[in-house]
Each structure stands twice: as C-alpha cells, then as structure tokens.
Amino acid sequence: MKNRIINLLSELVKINSVNATISGGPGEKEISGFVARYLTKLGLDPEIQPAAPDRTNVVALIPGINRNGSLLLNGHLDTVGVEGMDAPFSLKQEGDKLYGRGTYDMKGSIAVMLLLAEYFTHHPPPISTLFTFVADEEDRSAGMEYLIKRWLPKFSPFPSGGIFLEPTELEIGVSHKGVSWYEIEVIGKAAHGSRPSEGVDAILPLRSALEELNNIQSELLNTEADPLLGHATLHASIIDGGTALSVIPSRSRLKWERRTLPKESQNLLNLELERVIQAVKSFPGNHDVKGREIFVRPPYEISKEAKVLTCLQDASPQSKLVGLSFWSDSALCGKAGIPSVLFGPIGHGAHATDEWVSLKSLIRVYEILKKLILFFEVPVR
Ligand SMILES: [Zn+2]
Known part of the structure; x- marks a missing residue:
C-alpha cells in the first residue's frame, strides 16, 4: 500500500x-x-x-x-x-x-x-x-x-x-465557520487641497466605520463562544481612496471580512452592515455612503x-x-x-x-x- x-x-x-x-x-x-x-x-x-x-x-x-x-x-x-x-x-x-x-x-x-x-x-x-x-x-x-x-x-x-x-x-x-465579505463606499466631492471648504472629504468618515467595526469585534468576543469553533471574528481588510496629495478625496472604500458561526443568522449580519453604514452617515459632513455584501460562504x-x-x-x-x-x-x-x-x-x-x-x-x-x-x-x- x-x-x-x-x-x-x-x-x-x-x-x-x-x-x-x-x-x-x-x-x-x-x-x-x-x-x-x-x-x-x-x-x-x-x-x-x-x-x-x-x-x-x-x-x-x-x-x-x-x-x-x-x-x-x-x-x-x-x-x-x-x-x-x-x-x-x-x-x-x-x-x-x-x-x-x-x-x-x-x-x-x-x-x-x-x-x-x-x-x-x-x-x-x-x-x-x-x-x-x-x-x-x-x-x-x-x-x-x-x-x-x-x-x-x-x-x-x-x-x-x-x-x-x-x-x-x-x-x-x-x-x-462561514465567510462573508462586505464593502462600504463613501462619496464626497473633490477640491484643491488649498480650498478644502469647496470639497467634501470622503476619507475622514471611514474613521467612524473603523470604530464601529471595532465595537462589533469587541461584542463578538464577549458573546458566548462556540465550543468547537470559538468566537466569530471580523477584520478590516482593504482600504482605498483619494487621488493625489493635493486633492480633497472624493471617494473612499473599506472592505472587511466576517467569519461567521453556524448559530449566527443572516439578519444579524445585515444589522452589522447597517450599523457601519449608519456610523459613517453620522460622521459630520455632506458625504454619502453606500454599503453591500460582496460574497457569502455559509x-x-x-x-x-x-x-x-x-x-x-x-x-x-x-x-x-x-x-x-x-x-x-x-x-x-x-x-x-x-x-x-x-x-x-x-x-x-x-x-x-x-x-x-x-x-x-x-x-x-x-x-x-x-x-x-x-x-x-x-x-x-
Ligand atoms: Zn483543501
């Protein structure tokens, strides 16, 4: 053999x-x-x-x-x-x-x-x-x-x-565990770096998104662990945005990965995405934000x-x-x-x-x- x-x-x-x-x-x-x-x-x-x-x-x-x-x-x-x-x-x-x-x-x-x-x-x-x-x-x-x-x-x-x-x-x-991927896109308005009042910064609001992801991560670690799989987790994976050093950024994007447990519902995951979107919306400024689920493996x-x-x-x-x-x-x-x-x-x-x-x-x-x-x-x- x-x-x-x-x-x-x-x-x-x-x-x-x-x-x-x-x-x-x-x-x-x-x-x-x-x-x-x-x-x-x-x-x-x-x-x-x-x-x-x-x-x-x-x-x-x-x-x-x-x-x-x-x-x-x-x-x-x-x-x-x-x-x-x-x-x-x-x-x-x-x-x-x-x-x-x-x-x-x-x-x-x-x-x-x-x-x-x-x-x-x-x-x-x-x-x-x-x-x-x-x-x-x-x-x-x-x-x-x-x-x-x-x-x-x-x-x-x-x-x-x-x-x-x-x-x-x-x-x-x-x-x-399962894997789910998410993305939010923040839309602002480009302007010359010397005249920031004419633009809408699309990068700064990501700060609220990262804070909210951090909050969710802490909550996940405080939720009862699966006896074999441990805790559900998430991490920020990719950030991009901006076009040049002297330009107020008109667009930014943040993607993250969520590792899911068998007992977690899709509804719970949808709510998490909504929380991140709302956190970005609450950040002061006239930016817009869109969010979506990119990929799901149960x-x-x-x-x-x-x-x-x-x-x-x-x-x-x-x-x-x-x-x-x-x-x-x-x-x-x-x-x-x-x-x-x-x-x-x-x-x-x-x-x-x-x-x-x-x-x-x-x-x-x-x-x-x-x-x-x-x-x-x-x-x-
Ligand atoms: Zn294999």
Whole structure:
C-alpha cells in the first residue's frame, strides 16, 4: 500500500493543477484527465463535467449491492499557488513525510480516493459509492456549485451522507465557520487641497466605520463562544481612496471580512452592515455612503445524529470531533441536504511553501474509509 500511494501521489503532484484564478495556474484540465483515465482503466465510466469554461469535475459511481442509497466521497483537484517553492511538482520523501504542492491539501486524499475506487470495483460496496473530484475549491467553488445545482438533482439515489477528505489530522471535522465579505463606499466631492471648504472629504468618515467595526469585534468576543469553533471574528481588510496629495478625496472604500458561526443568522449580519453604514452617515459632513455584501460562504455544522458521522465514529473511535478553521465545500453539500463530515490526513503547510503529508496517515485514512463504506447503512427516512 505504501508504494502504491507514493507512486500515485507522485503522478498527481507532477501535474500542475494550481487554481486557474491564480496567475499562471492551469486549472484542473490535465489532472481531471488523469483521474478520468485512472477510473476508466478500473472499468468504471467516469463523467467529466464542465463546471465552468476550462474547469472540470470528474464523477464516477460504483454501484452498491443495495441500490437504495448512496454515499458521496469528495476531493478537490486544484491547489493554491507555488510561489516561493523550489520544486513544487516533484514528490520528495523524508521518512514519513511526503513533500510537494498539494500533498496535504489534498492530492494525498485524491490518491486515497482512487485506491478506494480500485478496491471497491473488485469488491462491490453495500451501497452505491459516488466518487466526486471537483474543480475550484480554492477559489469560488465552481466545481461543487456545478455538482450541486446542475448534476446532483438528476442523480438517484440521492446521497445520504458525504465525506470530504480535506486534511483534518485524522480527527473528524463536524463544523467550520462561514465567510462573508462586505464593502462600504463613501462619496464626497473633490477640491484643491488649498480650498478644502469647496470639497467634501470622503476619507475622514471611514474613521467612524473603523470604530464601529471595532465595537462589533469587541461584542463578538464577549458573546458566548462556540465550543468547537470559538468566537466569530471580523477584520478590516482593504482600504482605498483619494487621488493625489493635493486633492480633497472624493471617494473612499473599506472592505472587511466576517467569519461567521453556524448559530449566527443572516439578519444579524445585515444589522452589522447597517450599523457601519449608519456610523459613517453620522460622521459630520455632506458625504454619502453606500454599503453591500460582496460574497457569502455559509458556516457549516453536521447534526450529531447523522448516519455518516456515527458510522465514521464507529470506524475510527479514537478520532475526536473537531471544528475546523478553514472553509470547505462541505458547507455547500450540507446546505443541499447531504449531511457531510470532513476526514483526512495529518500534515502541514496547506497554502504554505513547506507542504507535506504523512504517508502513514494516508494509509489510515484509506483503511478507515474502507471500513466506513463496508459498514455504511442507509438511514431509514
Ligand atoms: Zn483543501
């Protein structure tokens, strides 16, 4: 098993699949071709899906003995960029550590999924098992959006559980925070710096916005923390405005990020945005202000009774239930009605230059998921 994982991971790492939104990133076209060929050689009939122009998913089904249910396994094919790395696309082994871009996040898991597909083509699983390899998890989740909106509604039987093989240090990821991005724009009036009375400064009112964000941040830290995820947070991310040193600025913009908890409502987030807008309006002057939500990724938490969770706990009793610091496609799957857990290898350096995955932990992931699939039962509806 060791050598099979090393060889397969080496092939996967060799293929540059840096997300296409990153400069020089080719996206998933080549790696999805590799995955599809691998599955075809096993005798499966993989479907290549056009998630977006030049962005492809690969999906393959292994029919189960019981055709009434299905279980979904998921991995993303893209990686983050490789800036600062010496040899990102060649696998290097040092003891148990396998170095290279994507080894940990998450080509090691893609190798595990392919080996599981291989095992279950020879030993039909109790219920149908759906292997989904998606594009674009590291940016806007175009792959998972396609899968959920365009493909899953046509697929039967609808999966009764999902497993996302993101790196979790062999713990069971049951929740993660959401991400929401906001922007306000302040509009003033330009004037020469020597005649400020003729203009309306659009930068100064940001002071009230920053103060209000600071107030909200303090309140969040004083609200009861989620036992696994801690407190909700926010931070100011980008400020821009003004055109020249001798000009009263006619425009400014402030963007911030809010990390949300599963118990927080959209209404609460809308109110926070409104508070910041009102704070800027209250700042003395004739400026105008507009605000909007730019982007939302929901938080996620699986029900403690979900079959996929209890089965995974049975298959891996030593694993703790943990909240994860990163956002994942599992939130979209959960929202679409598929209770989903995260479970993957030990390693280090996702999104960093010294990325590695533990070989032993990949073997554990393989063994535990094999056991889970063998014992997964379809929940009674
Ligand atoms: Zn990932």
